[in-house]
Amino acid sequence: MNEARAALVLALFVGGVVGGAVLQRVTDAGVPQNPYPSLDRIDEPAVGAQVAAALLNSDSRALAQLVAPEALTALRDALMSPMGTPVVDVRSVRFVGATAKDGTTLAAYVLTGKDVQGTDAIVGFVFDIQNGEIVGVN
Amino acid sequence: MGRLVGWIPATVRLAVGMLFVGGVVGFALAAAGSTVVADQGWFSGSGESAQARTYMIRLLSRDAAGLNAMRPEQDVISRALSEQSAQQSQQSNVKALSLTYLGGQSQGGLSVHIYAVEVQGSGGRQQLFPLALTLSGGRVVLTR
Numbered sequence: 171m172n173e174a175r176a177a178l179v180l181a182l183f184v185g186g187v188v189g190g191a192v193l194q195r196v197t198d199a200g201v202p203q204n205p206y207p208s209l210d211r212i213d214e215p216a217v218g219a220q221v222a223a224a225l226l227n228s229d230s231r232a233l234a235q236l237v238a239p240e241a242l243t244a245l246r247d248a249l250m251s252p253m254g255t256p257v258v259d260v261r262s263v264r265f266v267g268a269t270a271k272d273g274t275t276l277a278a279y280v281l282t283g284k285d286v287q288g289t290d291a292i293v294g295f296v297f298d299i300q301n302g303e304i305v306g307v308n
Numbered sequence: 309m310g311r312l313v314g315w316i317p318a319t320v321r322l323a324v325g326m327l328f329v330g331g332v333v334g335f336a337l338a339a340a341g342s343t344v345v346a347d348q349g350w351f352s353g354s355g356e357s358a359q360a361r362t363y364m365i366r367l368l369s370r371d372a373a374g375l376n377a378m379r380p381e382q383d384v385i386s387r388a389l390s391e392q393s394a395q396q397s398q399q400s401n402v403k404a405l406s407l408t409y410l411g412g413q414s415q416g417g418l419s420v421h422i423y424a425v426e427v428q429g430s431g432g433r434q435q436l437f438p439l440a441l442t443l444s445g446g447r448v449v450l451t452r
Contacts, residue, residue, distance in 0.1 A: 182323055186330020193331070194338035202365065206407040209424060252418065252442050254451045266411025269424050273349045276438050278410040278422040292413065294420035294440035294452070308438045308452060 197248035209269040217304055218277040218297050221245075222263040225281065237304050249281060251291035259284040266294075275299040356409045359446050360421035364439070366403040368425070378448050401430035410438070419443045 215234060224232035237245060249257050260283040268277040277297045285291045298306035359378065366374040372391045376382065382390075405426040412421035422440045429435065442450035 181327055182326035183330040183333075186327040186332075187334035187337070188330075189327070190331035190334025190336075191338035192334075194335045194342070198342065201356055201361050204361065204407055204409075205365065206368065208405055208408040209406055209426065211408075211410070228410065241405070248452065252444075264413060266413060266422060267409070269408050269410060271426065271436050276410070276424045276436065276437050278424075278438065278440070280411070280413040280420050280422075282413070282415055290416060292415040292418050292420055292442075294412070294422045294442070296410075296422060296424075296438035298438075298442065308440065 174261045182225055209271055212268050212270050212275070214265045214268060215277050215297070215299050215302075217299060217302055218268070218279070220267065221304065222265060222279055223299065225260055226251075228260065241304050241307050245295070248295040248307050249293055251285040251289065251293060253285065253287075253289065253291075255285040255287055255289075255291075257281065257283045257285050257291045257293060273300055344400050356412065357421055357443060359421075359443055359448070360412070360419075360441050361409070363441060364407055364423055365424075367439075368407060373416060378446075380447050381451055403428045405434065417444055418449075 221233065221236050223229075224236060232257045233242065233245075246256075251257055260281060264280050264282075266278045266280055268275060270276070275298075275301060279295055279297070281293045281295065283291055296308040297304045298308065363375065363378050366378070372393070376387050376390055405428055406424075408424040408426075410422045410424055412419060414420075420440060420442050422438060424436060424438050426434060426436045440450075440452045441448050442452075
């Protein structure tokens with residue numbers, strides 16, 4: 171009888187735990203609704219893919235040919251870790267999304283690697299593309 | 309207390325008590341677990357972060373107090389500067405037209421989420437610009 175009672179208590183407790191967890195997931199608000207309209211997403215621009223490949227392959231010559239000097243300087247400034255140190259060992263460059271309006275295309279990338287101190291870094295940057303050319307980097 | 313519940317059979321009291329205690333424990337564990345998972349970026353892939361969306365909405369609505377609450381602890385001067393910036397922004401006629409989530413990625417305790425924001429200035433000129441947020445522990449540590 172004691173064993174049955176103990177089993178009942180345990181079963182009720184576990185059932186309560188499961189119920190509480192389910193209740194929390196059901197009541198969790200999640201991502202708040204966007205009160206603003208969103209622009210349509212587009213495919214990765216070709217020039218963005220080429221520059222991303224050049225970054226991944228450490229191809230400075232390709233970068234020099236693909237990106238204007240001002241934008242290249244902005245790209246260098248953008249590739250700083252959250253700690254403010256430059257990322258020198260690029261492990262991955264991933265296109266995450268793009269949108270366009272009135273002739274301006276914004277192509278977003280996330281770069282992971284290590285900074286000069288060997289610390290893991292993750293950086294997000296965006297190419298401003300007009301007429302098939304990168305005119306700015308954020 | 310004995311008179312309030314004394315009429316309830318012991319078995320029922322035990323069952324209700326265990327369900328209640330288990331429910332509280334389960335709720336707390338699920339809440340804590342979801343917070344840790346979100347902060348660490350586990351299973352998030354490239355999904356939009358609730359904190360990132362909230363930050364962007366507060367930024368576009370010029371909610372300085374709300375923004376400060378989502379940033380790492382700052383000194384009082386920095387918070388005051390943020391309030392001044394928000395007040396100046398409120399006095400301008402810049403209107404947000406759209407907010408588009410482009411994508412993001414997580415690594416370790418850091419996550420990056422990138423947005424495209426379209427605004428209209430007082431002269432009617434529209435401008436599209438990006439904003440990259442870096443989050444750590446549910447707080448925005450870097451904005452580019």
